[in-house]
Amino acid sequence: MIYQPRILIIDDEPLMRISITDALVAEGYQVLGVESGREGIDFISKDNYDIIITDLKLPEVDGIEILKTALKQSPKAKVIMITAYGSVDTAVEAMKQGAYDYITKPFSMDELLIVVRHLIEFRRLEYENTMLREKIDEKYAFEGIIGNSSKMEEVLEKVKIIADSASTVLITGESGTGKELIANAIHYHSARRDNSFIKVSCAALPETLLEAELFGYEKGAFTGALKQKKGRFELANNGTLFLDEIGEISPAIQVKLLRVLQERQFERLGGTETLSVDVRIICATQRDLKKEVKNGMFREDLYYRLNVVPIHIPPLRERQEDILLIANNFIKKFSAQNNKHIEGISPEAKDMLINYPFPGNVRELEHAIERAVILGNDNYIQPKDLPDDIHKFYDDSTTLSAMVAYAEPLSKAIDHFEREYIIKALEESKGNKTAAAEKLGISRKTLWEKCKGHGLEKTAKVESH
Ligand SMILES: Nc1ncnc2c1ncn2[C@@H]1O[C@H](COP(=O)(O)OP(=O)(O)OP(=O)(O)O)[C@@H](O)[C@H]1O
Ligand SMILES: [Mg+2]
Known part of the structure; x- marks a missing residue:
């Protein structure tokens, strides 16, 4: 949507009113000029304006009254006062009461245009930010997480309740169940959403690299540390840090992490300065951490620090009612991406999808549908369009039932x-x-x-x- 600024001009001197109106219309703004304060107040009460330019001195209802109304009825509107030479004191008083700026008569149209352009630019940025925010919110909003099974509703309900707190969250679930998607949703629904959302995949890095990545290092901390580097904890300050695959971290890192969780403090590698951070932590793992604790693989104290708010995402096979819903959404997405016109799924293929246990969960379903959309040459996805793994599952089960x-x-x-x-x-x-x-x-x-x-x-x- 394009931002179209709207401006209201209130001036009882026709020449002044018309010349300002003309100059602003020439700039491409939507402009309305009125001659009395009363009319001005009427329009402000009915409609939204980005800028209100008003003469300070008007018969009956004056500029100050207009300012007061605008502040109450349309707090986002910025008010610019036009004052006669000599009444600057009143104009300053108006500024104190909340006017954005004032301009003294006589003035050149350029002077006024500079003030207006500056203001409009500011409003446009503000507007674009809101639009961007809404887009991001939409992307990670709960609407992006598809599912109407009671199990998924429970998960989403919990996400809504805890998003805004600063509590540490532990998301568990099998591969491809949507752990990262949920982590995103929590961050983008929290008060921290305008600050960083930093992700670290703990499984992807060997111990020493992970340590450097998390806590940063000072120049010369180790061979190759040519300059100081900030760690992910520092980068996530005031935001959220997503520690993915937390079950994979080594005992040494577990100890360090425990300290940050307890004290919110740490040092960069090779550094002596203690840094304090305000970071909300979300972790995810496919592992059963409680079991890992029992086996002595994961520190019990750390487990309890992480598991403040547990969120378990059930596997797809335990919420079969979500399968077709998610599949249909992916059909729409991949049809649009690949310029295909797939309308749905044939009854036979539906049966196969619903009863398949999806070891790879939503990710596996996503890939299966993407492939079917690309390969399919029918309006409906047919069994032959589904991947081998699904066919193999049914072949094997047939052998069992034949037995x-x-x-x-x-x-x-x-x-x-x-x-x-x-x-x-x-x-x-x-x-x-x-x-x-x-x-x-x-x-x-x-x-x-x-x-x-x-x-x-x-x-x-x-x-x-
Ligand atoms: N409920 C859902 N609705 C729509 N898409 C989903 C849903 N759950 C998962 N997905 C999609 O499935 C894919 C896998 O999700 P995600 O990466 O969040 O899973 P994960 O649990 O982190 O997987 P892994 O354990 O392998 O890291 C992504 O493309 C994600 O967008
Ligand atoms: Mg993941």
Whole structure:
């Protein structure tokens, strides 16, 4: 939307009023000129103006009255007073009461135009900022997070409640469930939204680099530290720091982080100056941090510092009602991007999507739909447009259901199923028994015994190397 400034001129001298109006219209502004203070007040009460230019001395209702009305009815409007030479004192008084500026008669039109242009430029920037803000808000607003399952509504409700506080948030959820999207939403709905939102992926960097990245360093702190560098904590001051994949940080960094969380203070690497920061921390992890604490991999004290507000995003398979809703949104997005006209999803493909467990969650669904939109040559997405992983899932399940042919007693069928299931777990963990046992939710010892029982010792043993 283009910003169109509106100006109201109130002056009882026709010549003055008309020449100002003409000069401002020539600049491209929307201008309305009126001859009495009463009329002026009428218009101010009915409409919004960016600038009000008024003669200070008017019969009946004067410039001060107009200023008072404007301040009350249209607080965003800026009032410029025109005063006669000799009544500067009154003009100064008007400024004290809230007028933006005054100009003394006689004046050249250029003088007035400079004041107006300056003001308009300022208002335009202000306006553009608001528009930009709204756009960003829209991008990260809850509307950008699709889902109407009760589980997702619960998550969003919590986000709304806690966004504005400064509490540390721990977002958990499987890969691709939307942890980063939620972190964005929290920042952009908090009072900190005009300040920085700094992200650090803790898994992407080795320990020493991560430390330097988080806390910064002084010149000469280590080989290659040619000049001082600010860390992410400093850059996020007054804003939000998003520590992604927090479960991956080393014990040494855990200690340092704990101190910042407790004291909001730290030193740059190689530095002696203690820096204080005001940073809101949001962390995310796919890991079960509580379990990591039990296993001694994650400090318990740090866990409690981070887990002040826990937000768990359930996997897509636990909120099937969101699948088609999200899929349809992605169809719109990717159709527009690729100039395709896909209208929806065929009933067969719908069935396949709803019942597929989506190990990669929303990201996997997003990629599946993007691919289907690009490949599809029908108005509706067909099963053949869906990726191999989805087809493979159904092929495998068919094998399983084919196995259950009611040809054997239940105990035998269960036995059969267990054997197949264990083989699959071993295959998927590439023979790693510990991983397979974890997948199956049993101990290594139980797995070993079951393998023996099913005649799978060899498989388990050979492949475990
Ligand atoms: N509810 C949702 N509505 C719309 N898009 C979503 C939703 N949840 C996730 N997405 C989209 O799915 C993709 C993955 O989301 P995101 O990166 O936030 O997940 P993540 O949990 O951080 O993943 P990872 O664990 O792999 O880092 C993004 O493109 C994101 O925009
Ligand atoms: Mg992520």
